[in-house]
Amino acid sequence: RPRVLSGIQPTSGSFHLGNYLGAVRQWVDLQESNDAFYMVVDLHAITVPQDPAVLRENARVSVAQLLGAGLDPERCTLFIQSHVPEHAQLAWVMNCLTGFGEAARMTQFKDKSAKQGNESTSVGLFTYPILQIADILLYQADAVPVGEDQRQHLELTRDLAERFNTRYRPTFTLPKPYILKATAKILDLQDPTAKMSKSASSAKGLVNLLDDPKVSAKKFKSAVTDTGTVVSYDEQEKPGVSNLLQIHSALSGQSIEQLVAHFEGRMYGALKTELAELFAEWVLPFQERTRGYLDDPAELDRVLAVGAEKARAVASETLATVYDRIGFLPAA
Ligand code: AQP
Numbered sequence: 001r002p003r004v005l006s007g008i009q010p011t012s013g014s015f016h017l018g019n020y021l022g023a024v025r026q027w028v029d030l031q032e033s034n035d036a037f038y039m040v041v042d043l044h045a046i047t048v049p050q051d052p053a054v055l056r057e058n059a060r061v062s063v064a065q066l067l068g069a070g071l072d073p074e075r076c077t078l079f080i081q082s083h084v085p086e087h088a089q090l091a092w093v094m095n096c097l098t099g100f101g102e103a104a105r106m107t108q109f110k111d112k113s114a115k116q117g118n119e120s121t122s123v124g125l126f127t128y129p130i131l132q133i134a135d136i137l138l139y140q141a142d143a144v145p146v147g148e149d150q151r152q153h154l155e156l157t158r159d160l161a162e163r164f165n166t167r168y169r170p171t172f173t174l175p176k177p178y179i180l181k182a183t184a185k186i187l188d189l190q191d192p193t194a195k196m197s198k199s200a201s202s203a204k205g206l207v208n209l210l211d212d213p214k215v216s217a218k219k220f221k222s223a224v225t226d227t228g229t230v231v232s233y234d235e236q237e238k239p240g241v242s243n244l245l246q247i248h249s250a251l252s253g254q255s256i257e258q259l260v261a262h263f264e265g266r267m268y269g270a271l272k273t274e275l276a277e278l279f280a281e282w283v284l285p286f287q288e289r290t291r292g293y294l295d296d297p298a299e300l301d302r303v304l305a306v307g308a309e310k311a312r313a314v315a316s317e318t319l320a321t322v323y324d325r326i327g328f329l330p331a332a
Pocket of ligand 1: 007008009011016018019020021022023145146147148149150183184185186187195196197198199200
């Protein structure tokens with residue numbers, strides 16, 4: 001069975017709609033016919049300052065949401081990144097294989113560091129993509145289900161895997177991005193030229209999965225559209241309406257063409273109202289399931305212990321091979 005791997009940061013209490021539609025939903029589908037590894041990437045989270053108690057709580061809430069979204073620990077390996085020390089160990093090796101200029105070209109780093117300023121940007125944020133490379137290569141993943149914002153990091157992953165394979169000997173599988181076009185980039189409801197993002201979106205532009213659906217309904221209803229009146233799909237001219245149509249389509253399973261026909265003769269308000277209802281229908285049971293997992297911390301710990309053990313079995317084997325190929329003396 002092909003191997004898939006992906007991760008999500010525990011940087012806020014709630015995932016947002018972009019995280020779910022762009023990534024987590026695919027994780028759930030892919031666990032059926034793949035050997036799937038999914039993790040909460042807490043090492044990545046500390047590239048920006050975190051309060052320890054909040055970080056710990058957010059890691060639990062993240063795992064509960066993944067289970068609430070439909071990940072099944074019987075079908076996939078679900079774990080916390082810091083429970084598998086090989087991630088940090090392989091990251092060091094990959095750091096030493098990456099050119100400084102190569103890393104400096106990563107647009108996510110450029111955007112985020114420009115916002116934070118030089119003095120408050122950590123070196124960890126700079127090498128974040130290299131840790132991500134280690135995350136993926138440790139598991140010899142064939143495919144990585146992510147949103148569009150991760151494409152550049154995956155290209156670097158392939159480059160580095162090839163470099164290692166050429167410099168030493170074929171060791172790593174070259175992973176392919178698994179990015180579904182329709183949901184690859186869910187846009188900010190208030191600024192439909194930018195992706196919905198935890199750190200960059202305004203509160204009104206960001207739909208949090210754990211918020212009261214009434215709060216989210218208000219956000220859908222006040223989503224920025226355009227001065228036209230016809231519900232139609234045009235990413236350039238009508239990015240706001242097109243984004244709402246994409247979200248509707250993803251949640252309802254109806255095609256964009258069907259939706260355009262469905263809303264013919266009706267205004268944007270009808271689309272927004274229906275979308276708010278559709279979202280509430282999906283999110284309420286999701287929240288209920290998530291709460292169920294949060295109410296059972298012993299079960300959550302059990303799932304994570306099993307996941308860490310399964311993950312370490314694979315990760316330690318890859319790291320041992322890498323250490324050997326590099327020329328490290330084996331420990332006696
Ligand atoms: N707007 C989005 N549309 C589609 N996919 C998205 N992803 C994130 N935003 C969108 C995908 O979600 C997965 C987890 O990403 P992450 O761990 O980087 O999560 P995040 O920090 O919550 O993502 P943000 O909001 O984008 O964070 P910041 O604001 O820090 O940049 C990934 O597969 C990602 O592609």
